[in-house]
Amino acid sequence: MPAAPTSLTLGSLRVDTPVVLAPMAGITNAAYRRLCLDQMRTQGASGLFVCEMITSRGLVERDDTTLKMLVFDELETVRSVQLYGTDPVYVGKAAEILCGEYGVAHIDLNFGCPVPKVTRKGGGGALPWKRGLLGQILEHAVAAATPYGVPVTMKTRKGIDDDHLTYLDAGRIAQESGCAAIALHGRTVAQSYSGQADWGAIAALVDHVDIPVLGNGDIWEAADALRMVEETGAAGVVVGRGCLGRPWLFRDLASAFAGEPTATLPTLGEVAAMMRRHAELLCEHMGEERGCKEFRKHVSWYLKGFAAGGELRRSLAMIDTLATLDRLLAELDPDEAFPLQALGSPRGRQGSPRRVALPDGWLDDADGTDVHLREDASETDGG
Known part of the structure; x- marks a missing residue:
């Protein structure tokens, strides 16, 4: 090995x-x-x-x-x-x-x-x-x-x-x-x-x-x-x-x-501090309004496995200012231990197998050099 x-x-x-x-x-x-x-x-x-x-x-x-x-x-x-x-x-x-x-x-x-x-x-x-x-x-x-x-x-x-x-x-x-x-x-x-x-x-x-x-x-x-x-x-x-x-x-x-x-294995208090730092960096780079919106998607990932209540999670996923974030993070139990059951488990999107969308006739010629459909200048995805 x-x-x-x-x-x-x-x-x-x-x-x-x-x-x-x-x-x-x-x-x-x-x-x-x-x-x-x-x-x-x-x-x-x-x-x-x-x-x-x-x-x-x-x-x-x-x-x-x-x-x-x-x-x-x-x-x-x-x-x-x-x-x-x-x-x-x-x-x-x-x-x-x-x-x-x-x-x-x-x-x-x-x-x-x-x-x-x-x-x-x-x-x-x-x-x-x-x-x-x-x-x-x-x-x-x-x-x-x-x-x-x-x-x-x-x-x-x-x-x-x-x-x-x-x-x-x-x-x-x-x-x-x-x-x-x-x-x-x-x-x-x-x-x-x-x-x-x-x-x-x-x-x-x-x-x-x-x-x-x-x-x-x-x-x-x-x-x-x-x-x-x-x-x-x-x-x-x-x-x-x-x-x-x-x-x-x-x-x-x-x-x-x-x-x-x-x-x-951070405590919930340490996780909350990381969440605050993440949101702060987003706001520094994007401005507070957009930065807070961008942060919302991360809330469920940070809190995966913790006992934070559903209403608090929903409120955190709707923050619009850092002041609101600070107030909500203060409601978390800082001493709660990291949930060991969350270790080693998949995170993020998983989905299921699916048929692949391809251009017409794409599989007919593996040695081709043409792409007949125009690339979209604003199309973005991190696949």
Whole structure:
């Protein structure tokens, strides 16, 4: 059984701890990335914290919504952005803008999103079926980023469904195109977030390519991350839903990869303090009105398993000012112990398997290079 890696190298970029915060739409904004970064820094470590996904066309056309997403905290010295696109030229232009104008240190390309509005246009997890197109997009991105010394990686899934697997071809194409690494979510698009992630597929991809492979899927605790790299040989892990309402998971991950595994079990009072800090950061970056609205979605994740009453939860999920938040948080029992039953359990969206929405005739030609449906400049999702 191989020893767990202690760092991660992506081209010219070295990451202290082999842990990546997965880009999640509406979640991994500057405030949340800062919150997670602060937790790692308590252990004297840092990972890679990826901005929520933006569209290449939106960036190239200077779409206002897209540009507002490209905000970084003052302590983010390593800027990482995930880019979505189906047009090689637009992806290349967007990569050049990110490197030249925003000073990013890492670009990740999204080929794993399972959301129907993305896959029905041939994007996200549907795109690797078109091997030629995948190669062109990766080559344009790498060519644009290389003069700046910025590594390009890609994230994908096993395939569209069990009958249309793409991950091994995608790994080969990523390597041939000059990508610094590939991240694999061990589910198909059809699975969405249901069922269990197939870590065996991650191990198979590790054996198939020479570039680093990052494993993604079902990392709920730091021990899961260690077990994944030990079982698969992955160079690192990508953590998504497991950190929802638990930014301190990154503290545990830093300790685990440093050989000092621990499990942070905050009291409800400590959780309330984290909630307040999260809301405060959102308000700093977005203004109080929008920041409070953005915070609402996080309440149920932070309070999962705690005994806080339904009425208080509903009120917290409707806050409009920090003063209101302070008043409501004061009603929580600060001494309540962390609910152990919440450990190791899925968080966030799960859903059920479904038929994948695809463009007409998409599966007829796996070597095609055309996407006939126009990419929407304002379409965003962090798949």
